[in-house]
Amino acid sequence: MVRVTGSHKHSCLFGAISIEGKQLFRQYNKFNSDSFFGFLKIIHTKFPRCYLFIDKASPHYKSRKVKEYLEQNKDTLIPVYLPTASPEFMMLEEVWNIAKRDLLVLKHYPSFEDFKKNISLYFRTKRFGLNMRNYLLRKV
Numbered sequence: 001m002v003r004v005t006g007s008h009k010h011s012c013l014f015g016a017i018s019i020e021g022k023q024l025f026r027q028y029n030k031f032n033s034d035s036f037f038g039f040l041k042i043i044h045t046k047f048p049r050c051y052l053f054i055d056k057a058s059p060h061y062k063s064r065k066v067k068e069y070l071e072q073n074k075d076t077l078i079p080v081y082l083p084t085a086s087p088e089f090m091m092l093e094e095v096w097n098i099a100k101r102d103l104l105v106l107k108h109y110p111s112f113e114d115f116k117k118n119i120s121l122y123f124r125t126k127r128f129g130l131n132m133r134n135y136l137l138r139k140v
Contacts, residue, residue, distance in 0.1 A: 009112045011119060013099075014039040015092050018047060019132050025123035027116065033063030040069060040077075049076045053136075055090065056081055091135040095128050102126070 012031040016024040024046050028035035036059040043050070054060045061067070061081060070077055087093035103122055109115035 007112065011116050013096075013119070013123070015095060015123075016043050016047065016052075017091060017095070017128070017130070017132065018050070021127075021129065022046070023123075023128070027120055027123070031057075031059060033059040033066060036060060037063065037065045037069065040066060044073065044077055050078070052077060052079045053082060053090065054079060056084055089135055091130055091132050094130055094135075098128065099123070099126070 010029075012028045012035060014026050014028065014036065024043060026039050026042060028039070040052075043052070059066070061079070070079055082089050099119075099122065103115075103119060109118060
């Protein structure tokens, strides 16, 4: 039996993992250009020079603010847009699958706020240990 509440609450997660395994995750209330822009600035602070492997979700590449920021920092933030519908090239897709299994399978949270707190704690303490080279070197 599944309890249905009729709630449409949601949480948005952005994540970044360096080739050395450093992790950065942030939780937002909405997935839009403002939340992605805020996360992009945090990435730039933590990883001052990096390649960004990102999908083609509209907040990632259609936002004027994001485009301008990437253009202003083109020598240090280099976006690499992955092919549409190709999760096998995105290491973070594996992270999201692991997290969904750990956070949702056979779990109950008394409230949505408890669920969000558990998400935050999980991503602060979990080390995924995935090898980015496995994703970067896949054959197309």
